[in-house]
Amino acid sequence: MAKQSSTQKELAQLERRLTELEGNSASGGQVKTQINELKQQVTALREELVGPRGVWQRVELARHPQRPYTLDYIKLLFEDFSEIHGDRHFGDDPALLCGMVRFHGEPVLVVGHQKGRDTKERVWRNFGQAKPEGFRKALRAMKLAAKFGRPIFSLVDTQGAYPGVDAEARGQAEAIASCLREISRLPVPIVVTVTGEGGSGGALAIAIGDKVNMMENAFYSVISPEGCASIMWRDATKKELAAEALKITSEDLLAMGLIDEIIPEPEGGAHRNYQQMGKLLDEVLVRSLAELRGLSTEELLARRYDKFRRMGRFFQLA
Amino acid sequence: MAWFRRQKKGIERAASEESKVRTEGLWKKCDGCRQIVWKKDLDANLSVCPRCQHHYRINAHQRLELLFDAGGYTEHDAGLASTDPLKFVDTKPYDQRLKAAKKKTGMQDAILFGEGKLAGRPVQIGAMEFAFIGGSMGAVVGEKVTRAAERSLEAKLPLVIVSCSGGARMMEGVVSLMQMAKISAALARLDDARVPYISLLTDPTTGGVTACYAMQGDLNIAEPGALIGFAGPRVIEQTIGQKLPEGFQRSEFLLDKGFLDAIVPRKDLKSYLSNALDFLSP
Ligand SMILES: [Zn+2]
Numbered sequence: 001m002a003k004q005s006s007t008q009k010e011l012a013q014l015e016r017r018l019t020e021l022e023g024n025s026a027s028g029g030q031v032k033t034q035i036n037e038l039k040q041q042v043t044a045l046r047e048e049l050v051g052p053r054g055v056w057q058r059v060e061l062a063r064h065p066q067r068p069y070t071l072d073y074i075k076l077l078f079e080d081f082s083e084i085h086g087d088r089h090f091g092d093d094p095a096l097l098c099g100m101v102r103f104h105g106e107p108v109l110v111v112g113h114q115k116g117r118d119t120k121e122r123v124w125r126n127f128g129q130a131k132p133e134g135f136r137k138a139l140r141a142m143k144l145a146a147k148f149g150r151p152i153f154s155l156v157d158t159q160g161a162y163p164g165v166d167a168e169a170r171g172q173a174e175a176i177a178s179c180l181r182e183i184s185r186l187p188v189p190i191v192v193t194v195t196g197e198g199g200s201g202g203a204l205a206i207a208i209g210d211k212v213n214m215m216e217n218a219f220y221s222v223i224s225p226e227g228c229a230s231i232m233w234r235d236a237t238k239k240e241l242a243a244e245a246l247k248i249t250s251e252d253l254l255a256m257g258l259i260d261e262i263i264p265e266p267e268g269g270a271h272r273n274y275q276q277m278g279k280l281l282d283e284v285l286v287r288s289l290a291e292l293r294g295l296s297t298e299e300l301l302a303r304r305y306d307k308f309r310r311m312g313r314f315f316q317l318a
Numbered sequence: 319m320a321w322f323r324r325q326k327k328g329i330e331r332a333a334s335e336e337s338k339v340r341t342e343g344l345w346k347k348c349d350g351c352r353q354i355v356w357k358k359d360l361d362a363n364l365s366v367c368p369r370c371q372h373h374y375r376i377n378a379h380q381r382l383e384l385l386f387d388a389g390g391y392t393e394h395d396a397g398l399a400s401t402d403p404l405k406f407v408d409t410k411p412y413d414q415r416l417k418a419a420k421k422k423t424g425m426q427d428a429i430l431f432g433e434g435k436l437a438g439r440p441v442q443i444g445a446m447e448f449a450f451i452g453g454s455m456g457a458v459v460g461e462k463v464t465r466a467a468e469r470s471l472e473a474k475l476p477l478v479i480v481s482c483s484g485g486a487r488m489m490e491g492v493v494s495l496m497q498m499a500k501i502s503a504a505l506a507r508l509d510d511a512r513v514p515y516i517s518l519l520t521d522p523t524t525g526g527v528t529a530c531y532a533m534q535g536d537l538n539i540a541e542p543g544a545l546i547g548f549a550g551p552r553v554i555e556q557t558i559g560q561k562l563p564e565g566f567q568r569s570e571f572l573l574d575k576g577f578l579d580a581i582v583p584r585k586d587l588k589s590y591l592s593n594a595l596d597f598l599s600p
Contacts, residue, residue, distance in 0.1 A: 161529075163549030163557050168567060171577045173528035173548035180502035181534050185510070200486075200495060201529045201548070208499050222486045222495040222526070227553075232408035232488065246491045247404045256403065258496055305507070308500045309464065312493040314403035314457040318426050 007054075011045040014038055050249070052240035059225060059243055061217040062196045066271035068278075069128075070097055070112030070155045073195070076278030077285070078103055078110065084141045086133075090170060093134030095126045095162070096206070098141035103153070104286065109145035111138045111206055112155030112195075128197075129162035132175035135205050139179050142186055151189040151289055154206045159224060161202030179205040184308070185301060189292035191285060193263065194218045194250075195270075210304050211288045212258075215281075216265040219248040220258075258311055261288075348372055350543075364584045373541045373584055375521060377423070378430040381445035381480050385588060391434030391443070395465055398458045399426040403493050412489040419450045427458035428483070431466050433475070437592035439599075442470055445480040446527075453483035455527055456490035460497025463531060467504035467515075476514040476595050481532040484550075485525015498530040505534050514598035516591060519546050519569070519578075537594055539580045540569040541587075546578075 018038045021031055048054055061067070074081050078101035086092040098111045113130065116122030130138075145152050161172055183190065183206070190209030198207065198220030214220060223231075225243035230236040253259040263284050266273035292300065348355045350372025360367065364384065365374040376384070382391060399416075406412040420426060428450035433442045444466055446453040463479065470477040486494035508515050517535030519528070521544035529548050532538070540546060547554075547567040555562055565571055572578045582590045 161548065163553045165554060165558060165562070165566070168547050168549065168554065169571075169575055171575065173546075174533045174577050176529035176548065177502070177531075177533035180498055180530060181506045181509070184499070184503035185506045198492075201498065201526055204495055204498060205529075208503075220492050220495075222491050223488055228408075228488055242408075245404065245406055245408065246488075248492065253492060256493065258492055305503050308496065308503050311496040311500055312403065312457040312460060312490075314401045314490070314493055315398045315461055316401050317397040318399035 007045055007048055011042065011049065014042050014045065018042060050244070050251075052244040055244045055249060056225075056240040058217050058249055059219055061269040061271075062219050064269060064271045065117075067157075067196055068270050068274050069117070069157060070110070070114045070195070072274060073112070073155060073278065073281060074099070074101065074110060076274060077282050078108070081110075084144070085137070087136035087140060089136060090133045093126075093131050093137060094124055095128050095158070096130040096134035096138055098138055100150075103289075107150050109141055109150050109152045110155065111141060111152065113158040113202075113206075115157065115196075126162055128158045129160060130158065130202055130205075131162050131164075131167045132170040132172050135161075135175040135179050138206050139182055142183060142190075146186040146188045149188060151191070151292070152186070152209070153285060154190060154192045154209060156192060156194045156198050156203045156207050157196035157218075158199045158202045159197055160199035161205065176201045176205045180208060183208040184304065187297045187301065189289060189295075189300060190304075191288045191292070193281065193284070194220050194259075195281075198248075199224060208304075208308070210292050210300060210307070211260050213261045213263050213284055213288070214250040214253055214259045215263045215270060215277075216250055217269055218250055219243075220250075220253055221246050221248040256312075349374070366584050371542060371583065373521065373543055375448060375482065377449060378425070378445040378447040378480075378482075382430060382432045382443055384584070385436055385443055385478070385480075385591065386432060386434040387436060387438065389435070391432030394431040394433060394442075394469070395462050396430075397426060398462055400456055400458050400490065402489075403457065404489065404491050406489040406491070408489075415451060415489065423447055423450045425450055427462070428453045428455070428487075429459045429462050431462055433469075436478075436595070437588065439476070439592065439595055441476045441478060441595065442466055443478045443480070446482040448482045448484075448522075451487060451489075453481075453527075454485060454487035454494070455483060455497055455530075456487035456494045457497065459487075460494070460500055463497075463501045464504045467501070467508050470513050470515070471504075471508050471511055474511070474513055476516070476599065477508065478516045478518065478591060479531055479535075480518045480520060481523040481527050482520045483523055483525070483527040483532075485527055495526065498526050501531050502534065505531060509536075514595060516594060516598075518582075518587070518591075520544050522546070524548065524550050533577075536598055537579045538577070539582050539590070540572065540578050542569055542581050542583055544569045546572050 080102045083099040113128040115128035116125040192209035192212045194214040225239040228242040229238040250262045266276040270277040348367045351370035431444045517538045519540040
């Protein structure tokens with residue numbers, strides 16, 4: 001993992017040097033050779049970063065057991081956290097947290113997945129994989145925020161919605177479908193940040209918003225690399241190939257126009273420096289909220305619609 | 319856009335592509351009751367076993383023929399085709415899978431939208447095609463459903479979508495996932511405008527399609543015995559490490575749990591939809 005960032009640094013240095021040399025108008029034959037050599041090195045390093053091995057290192061960072069989770073960000077960024085429990089129909093889901101907080105003095109709702117830190121907590125929180133009651137709780141809390149005009153911050157970090165018998169029997173699909181439809185029209189600013197794993201429908205259920213950010217080493221995918229490998233390659237050990245093929249890194253998502261901004265992480269990953277990560281996130285949330293504040297509700301909702309309407313224009317007339 | 323008429327030739331061509339119903343012989347052993355059924359009896363009975371009522375899968379064209387009045391329908395966005403956003407390659411390039419699916423189905427992607435009349439009432443109907451990469455939803459399905467919702471909003475035209483899908487299309491990665499957001503927002507606008515939308519779930523409807531438009535209808539109805547769920551049965555069996563009980567995730571199970579408004583046999587679909595649209599129209 002340390003290797004990842006040193007490779008990135010090296011690449012940045014080489015790219016700077018390359019730009020300098022290329023900008024030099026009086027370049028002779030010797031400089032041209034140097035440029036070609038540099039170009040080859042840059043290509044090789046890029047491959048190391050964005051090839052299967054490099055992408056897999058990012059997946060491991062996103063899943064790092066010491067990575068900051070929603071509760072850590074709540075401690076780092078917010079004050080007066082008062083949790084809101086339960087979906088008022090079936091139960092409370094510890095895999096998905098909701099709470100009223102103050103953000104620089106202002107009341108805001110936070111919703112986010114919560115993985116456990118030790119074995120006992122991991123089991124209790126179902127490894128951050130929400131069940132229908134979790135999604136229904138989140139939607140209930142978000143509607144409450146909307147009713148009283150409070151902005152919403154959503155923090156996404158889940159392998160996915162829980163694929164179990166009880167979750168199916170209680171309508172996992174309906175719970176997610178309702179979140180998607182209702183959140184798309186909630187009349188308050190929503191800022192989404194994918195902090196770790198953006199695992200498919202279970203992530204998207206709370207990831208519709210006016211601004212969608214991704215932390216540098218987070219990933220966002222329609223299926224886990226392992227799941228994709230076992231379906232498409234019929235071999236779960238091909239997970240690295242699958243991770244690369246699925247284009248799941250923050251850079252991939254930004255390039256495809258599916259997210260708005262990448263939040264940089266401390267060197268070596270978010271888990272290396274909670275304080276610094278908290279500051280980096282705080283800065284983006286402050287700015288995101290300020291941008292959205294100036295909009296009327298009509299503008300806000302129209303922009304939200306257009307933002308998702310434009311996504312994935314990968315079609316043509318045959 | 320193309321104008322389709324109820325031509326005998328067209329129906330036969332479409333029907334012969336349904337391998338599950340028509341094989342070489344004149345009869346088959348029913349998947350439901352294991353009895354011998356005559357093909358012609360099956361065909362005459364909307365591909366439903368006359369003995370056990372097992373509903374065989376029908377293709378998207380047959381579905382629209384079944385639901386629209388005689389006189390046909392106008393197809394929308396027929397030519398939209400995927401551009402393979404990820405240049406995805408697993409054991410085979412996605413590009414080749416697309417070509418094979420187009421050849422097999424005669425369609426450009428996994429959903430067919432038509433506008434016409436149902437029991438005399440103007441309506442838009444979409445039907446998913448399972449033979450096109452498992453009826454999976456990528457950028458094209460997402461765009462076609464969204465455009466359909468927007469057309470319905472504009473014209474105040476009731477919308478019916480018949481789902482038959484394994485879920486989001488893996489080979490278009492997170493682009494497929496985002497279609498769920500795009501479609502849901504469009505259907506929310508339809509809801510705001512009180513334009514009726516009815517979802518019909520058929521065998522199978524799973525994954526990202528169930529967690530999106532298949533469960534967002536003013537009414538969500540299903541054909542008997544359809545597999546309906548978020549996670550597929552194999553994934554759940556892996557999670558819990560045991561076999562699932564008989565009937566789990568079937569239409570009847572979902573009705574019992576309160577997630578379907580009705581189970582409607584194929585022969586009654588048209589009259590059900592007609593009555594429902596009467597009720598739902600202002
Ligand atoms: Zn039978």
